[in-house]
Amino acid sequence: MKKSPGIYIHVPFCEKKCDYCDFYSLPKKGEADFDDYAENLLREIALYEDAMGVGVSTVFFGGGTPSLIGTDRLVQIMEKLRPFLNEGAEITMEGNPESVLHLDVAALIDAGFNRFSMGVQSASDRLLNIMGRIHDKKTAEDAFHHLREGGAKNINLDFISSVPSETMEDVAASLAMIEALNPEHVSLYSLIVEPETAFYRRYAKSMEEREAADRIHVHAYEKALAALGYKQYEISNFEKGGHKCAHNLNYWHLGEYIGLGPGASGHLNGRRYRNVQNLSAYNGALREGRAPIEEEEVLSPVDRDNEYTMLGLRLNEGIAMDALMPSGARFDTLYKEAIEKNVNDGLLTITNGRVALTRKGRDLANRVEVDFFRL
Structure with a gap:
């Protein structure tokens, strides 16, 4: 459903x-x-x-x-x-x-x-x-x-x-x-x-x-x-x-949302879009019955994995080690090296089967994200 x-x-x-x-x-x-x-x-x-x-x-x-x-x-x-x-x-x-x-x-x-x-x-x-x-x-x-x-x-x-x-x-x-x-x-x-x-x-x-x-x-x-x-x-x-x-x-859980209004972004059916950042153009498109979308892209499995990890690690609850990524891979399998490196550096902790930022890790969250980012 x-x-x-x-x-x-x-x-x-x-x-x-x-x-x-x-x-x-x-x-x-x-x-x-x-x-x-x-x-x-x-x-x-x-x-x-x-x-x-x-x-x-x-x-x-x-x-x-x-x-x-x-x-x-x-x-x-x-x-x-x-x-x-x-x-x-x-x-x-x-x-x-x-x-x-x-x-x-x-x-x-x-x-x-x-x-x-x-x-x-x-x-x-x-x-x-x-x-x-x-x-x-x-x-x-x-x-x-x-x-x-x-x-x-x-x-x-x-x-x-x-x-x-x-x-x-x-x-x-x-x-x-x-x-x-x-x-x-x-x-x-x-x-x-x-x-x-x-x-x-x-x-x-x-x-x-x-x-x-x-x-x-x-x-x-x-x-x-x-x-x-x-x-x-x-x-x-x-x-x-x-x-x-x-x-x-x-x-933060990579759910879908509809973006409405000039400059708003949305995420529907694996597609990311952004409305035109111009009020006159926005109004004009809708008067003509057109969606005022300026940019859109279909997110690849790697894109979705990157977003899932970046957003999930911002949460204090972190990410379950056995979580299935949007690509279908297990989190702990896909990111084994990145997890071990950041645990050893004191930036991540594993508690009750979940990986989360430590206080030091929250201070250096951008650094942690780089280790989990895949091209």
């Missing part, structure tokens, strides 16, 4: 593009642009009705800033998806504090949204200013309480480590915010300075120095989050009370 796919919906609008961001996004436009986007997204959803017919278990509105397009449009999109959703489907909406405050949270919950993910990034107003964020600490706290008061019971907060000039005092402030707000889930991402961003032009030369500080700061986060009752289940993700992100787990 075919497994349920997830759905990723890319909302490309932002009030202002953050200086570190390299995702496809556009500065906030007028309400008419939001309406055009929503209208064409509904057309794109209709193109995938057959793929959704087996039932959808997760939907993730990402961006960009999904909260920016407002309650009514988000509800309208959910109404289109409702016939295809499995009972208990996880429906996540990303948002930034300044626009979350304008949402009717109760109406979103009535429409089916049951998980909210908010980009806080730091409890330091100084660091928020360096990142080019347009909210401050108080706005983030107010937005969190707005979600809670509207009935939200599953909230994730995103934080970023190794922002230039970040100190241990800044880390402590973010941890104090987490303790006070007590979200169900925390994501902690180490800042990656991507080319073509404002941060790259400013800070690329200091990357090695920042990476050293990042390990110290990340270890402090991990220790403190564990003390607060959070369980790390993936390199960047922590939960309490059984609130793992089902949508991301589908990615």
Whole structure:
């Protein structure tokens, strides 16, 4: 029986593009642009009705800033998806504090949204200013309480480590915010300075120095989050009370997902595709009844093995030694040398028949991945 796919919906609008961001996004436009986007997204959803017919278990509105397009449009999109959703489907909406405050949270919950993910990034107003964020600490706290008061019971907060000039005092402030707000889930991402961003032009030369500080700061986060009752289940993700992100787990287990919206990627029937990263071209294709796909490839067995291993090793549970790879080979047979080398180097451990990264291995995960990568 075919497994349920997830759905990723890319909302490309932002009030202002953050200086570190390299995702496809556009500065906030007028309400008419939001309406055009929503209208064409509904057309794109209709193109995938057959793929959704087996039932959808997760939907993730990402961006960009999904909260920016407002309650009514988000509800309208959910109404289109409702016939295809499995009972208990996880429906996540990303948002930034300044626009979350304008949402009717109760109406979103009535429409089916049951998980909210908010980009806080730091409890330091100084660091928020360096990142080019347009909210401050108080706005983030107010937005969190707005979600809670509207009935939200599953909230994730995103934080970023190794922002230039970040100190241990800044880390402590973010941890104090987490303790006070007590979200169900925390994501902690180490800042990656991507080319073509404002941060790259400013800070690329200091990357090695920042990476050293990042390990110290990340270890402090991990220790403190564990003390607060959070369980790390993936390199960047922590939960309490059984609130793992089902949508991301589908990615990490190499599940299928439908990518909707300009610049969105999808994975269906062994095929990887990406929509055009241009809003006008996206809208134009859908007005003509065409899928707005710009790139696609059929994944080879080796490609799928590489993805399975890279994503599986990010999870704290790791990979079963006797797991069958997408190519049909056993994991421990195919990667015998790589497993032995990294166990000897203290980067992997084998426990109860599963291979997983050690703490040192999580710090050097990219190095481990290279040993498992096959051409």
